[in-house]
Amino acid sequence: MSDFYNKVFDVVAQIPKGRATSYGAIAQFLGAKQASRTVGYAMNASHQANPTLPAHRVVNRNGCLTGKHHFHPPERMQELLELEGIKVKNDCIENFQQIFWDPEELLSN
């Protein structure tokens, strides 16, 4: 597993419950802010990661569930978010600005 994927998984695995982040934020945190696509690509392999990663907490910069189509029942992604208290409307997280979690917070722990 390449370091990049490993880091992506590590970050995603540590997203606090009830929060969400974006592909771009993760990419930037890893030092390749332009590699947001690669982050999503990494999520593609998330299902093969050890405990399945909370990929539902990762959305695009708009807070929209663009990747829901990759979940088994696509509706599952929204359900999981709502179970955590995140309001999702029209496939987009409401108050995403408030829900947004910056990976840099990991550095504070």
Next chain:
DNA sequence: AATGTGACATACC
């Protein structure tokens, strides 16, 4: 080494 791909991000019709 080269080409194709993608769960993004932006810019432009």
Next chain:
DNA sequence: TGGTATGCCACAT
């Protein structure tokens, strides 16, 4: 508002 096109980066083949 919304679809299409391009740039970008790392991975797969």
